[in-house]
Amino acid sequence: MVTVRAPATSANLGSGFDVFGVALDRPADVVHVERADRTTIEVTGVGSQYIPTDPGRNVVGAVAEALDAPAHIRIDKGVRPSSGLGSSAASSAGAALALNELYDRGLSREELVPIAAEGEAVVSGEAHADNVAPALLGGFTVATPERVTTIDADIPLVACLPEIAVSTRDARRVVPETASMEELVHTVGRAATLSVGMCRRDPKLVGAGMDERIVTPARAKLITGYDDVRSAALAAGADGVTVSGAGPAVLAVCGAHARTRVAAAMIEAFDDAGVAARAYKTRVGSGAEVFDF
Ligand SMILES: Nc1ncnc2c1ncn2[C@@H]1O[C@H](COP(=O)(O)OP(=O)(O)OP(=O)(O)O)[C@@H](O)[C@H]1O
Numbered sequence: 610m611v612t613v614r615a616p617a618t619s620a621n622l623g624s625g626f627d628v629f630g631v632a633l634d635r636p637a638d639v640v641h642v643e644r645a646d647r648t649t650i651e652v653t654g655v656g657s658q659y660i661p662t663d664p665g666r667n668v669v670g671a672v673a674e675a676l677d678a679p680a681h682i683r684i685d686k687g688v689r690p691s692s693g694l695g696s697s698a699a700s701s702a703g704a705a706l707a708l709n710e711l712y713d714r715g716l717s718r719e720e721l722v723p724i725a726a727e728g729e730a731v732v733s734g735e736a737h738a739d740n741v742a743p744a745l746l747g748g749f750t751v752a753t754p755e756r757v758t759t760i761d762a763d764i765p766l767v768a769c770l771p772e773i774a775v776s777t778r779d780a781r782r783v784v785p786e787t788a789s790m791e792e793l794v795h796t797v798g799r800a801a802t803l804s805v806g807m808c809r810r811d812p813k814l815v816g817a818g819m820d821e822r823i824v825t826p827a828r829a830k831l832i833t834g835y836d837d838v839r840s841a842a843l844a845a846g847a848d849g850v851t852v853s854g855a856g857p858a859v860l861a862v863c864g865a866h867a868r869t870r871v872a873a874a875m876i877e878a879f880d881d882a883g884v885a886a887r888a889y890k891t892r893v894g895s896g897a898e899v900f901d902f
């Protein structure tokens with residue numbers, strides 16, 4: 610048997626739609642795999658009642674098929690599904706790493722990224738790699754069709770998860786089909802600022818680089834209370850706030866000392882909008898870990 614802990618992730622970071630991602634040091638899924646003649650799946654933990662066990666509909670089924678590695682796969686969910694915290698990607702990345710080990714396939718983590726992305730295609734219709742890349746490699750990742758690059762950025766974060774569900778498939782439908790040159794120039798500037806901020810481990814630059822005006826405003830409308838939560842986090846000392854992945858989680862970057870204040874302000878603002886929420890005080894963390902085989 611092989612067991613892997615695979616972390617939650619936050620994709621996009623505002624200006625890096627479908628490209629940027631970060632691994633979070635918590636929460637995480639735990640994936641156990643055992644050799645079998647055909648793939649079977651068992652799911653426990655947070656939101657497991659909403660996750661199919663049919664290998665044709667669970668992301669790990671697609672990963673087992675892509676690796677030609679049938680197994681009994683047991684997933685203990687720590688990352689709630691439809692959260693914007695890379696729930697499906699945590700399972701996909703965890704299964705890819707675990708099955709690679711179990712069947713001794715010898716693939717590198719970089720080579721496992723497109724395989725884990727096959728799982729994402731099952732749920733959102735597209736094999737985007739911006740969650741599975743950080744879930745496998747850790748740190749801040751830049752995933753393009755040609756390559757994935759990663760840097761080990763140490764940045765404090767707060768991820769606030771309201772008790773509403775937004776599916777990635779639905780959130781992709783509201784993405785505008787066109788953008789003006791002015792909006793593109795704005796986005797490039799912010800994305801470059803964010804990347805420099807990650808390299809310098811500077812939360813202020815990262816926060817400034819999260820500002821984005823094409824995709825985020827359209828998605829924010831799917832999250833009850835988003836504008837007030839964003840304002841409350843900024844007033845409490847956050848350096849930047851954006852929608853985490855496809856939402857509904859909201860991600861704030863701030864100095865480590867400000868995380869408790871920012872988390873409390875975000876929960877209170879969601880509460881004022883009639884939505885219960887919880888917050889993870891977290892930071893950019895490591896990729897999936899094999900811890901028992
Ligand atoms: N192993 C799995 N873990 C989580 N969700 C799964 C899994 N297999 C299938 N799903 C389905 O995928 C959907 C959740 O994925 P989705 O991409 O919408 O959310 P997310 O991964 O939390 O979001 P994001 O990618 O924006 O961070 C749910 O419909 C869920 O039933």
Ligand SMILES: N[C@@H](CCO)C(=O)O
Nearest residue numbers: 620627739777854855
């Ligand atoms: N880049 C993806 C991440 C969510 O899976 C999106 O925002 O749709």
